[in-house]
Amino acid sequence: MHLSTTIPLLALLPTLALSHGLITSPPSRPIGPALTANCGSAVYKKIASDNTSYVEALPDAASKDPSFNPSLCNLWLCKGLQFADNPAANVQTWTAGQEVPVKIWLRIPHEGIANVSVVDAKKNQVVGDMLKVWSKGYAPGRKEADVPIEQREFSVTVPEGLEERCVTAGDCVLQWWWFGTGAKQTYESCVDFKIVKPAVKERAFRA
Ligand SMILES: *[C@@H]1O[C@H](CO)[C@@H](O)[C@H](O)[C@H]1NC(C)=O
Ligand SMILES: *[C@@H]1O[C@H](CO)[C@@H](O)[C@H](O)[C@H]1NC(C)=O
C-alpha cells in the first residue's frame, strides 16, 4: 500500500537530514588528529561526516569506543573538538572592549534558545556574563533564510577582566551554544582566542 511505504520513509527524513550549525567567522575549531586521540575515532567520524551536527549523537558513540578519554574529551564543551587541532592562524587576538563580528552557518533551524559566552576551557565554566542570550525564538523556520539575520550575524564585545585568565590560547574559548527545544538537540561551536592588553598610549608626564 502506498501510505505504508511512504510514511516510514518520511519519518526517516529528519534523521537523514544533515544538520545544523557552526561558527564560520571567526574560524571555529575543526576536526583533527587530537580529536581522534582524545575522543576516539567514532566521535571523529561522526563530526567528520557532518561538522554542524548535534552533541547528543556523540556520547553513545564515544561510550562504545575504548579510545574515548573523558578526562581529555568533554563532548559538552565545543563538542569535544580540541584546541590542538586548530591551526595557529585561527587563534584570535583580542583586547577588552573590542567588537567581534560573528557569523553562524545555520544549516538547519530548530527553534530554541541560544547564547554566546566565554568559557574557561579547563573548568568548562562560563566566565563572567553571557555576551549574547536568546531566551526564546532562536533559529525558527525550516531553512537558513527563515532565521532572522541578527541571529546569524551579530557582534559580541570582548569583556574586561580576562587579561590573566585568557592570556594563553586554549585556556578560554568563545562558545556559541544553541539548544533546539523541540528537537532536543544541542549545538556548540568554539573560537579560540587570547587576550592581550591594549597598547599603552604614550602620555607625556608633566611635573
Ligand atoms: C565544516 O565542514 C564543511 C564542509 O565539509 C567545511 O567546508 C568546513 O571547513 C568545516 N568547518 C569546520 C569549522 O570544521
Ligand atoms: C547558555 O549556555 C550554557 C552552555 O555554555 C548552557 O548550559 C545554558 O543553559 C545556556 N543558558 C541560557 C540562558 O541560554
Ligand SMILES: [Cu+2]
Ligand atoms: Cu535536527
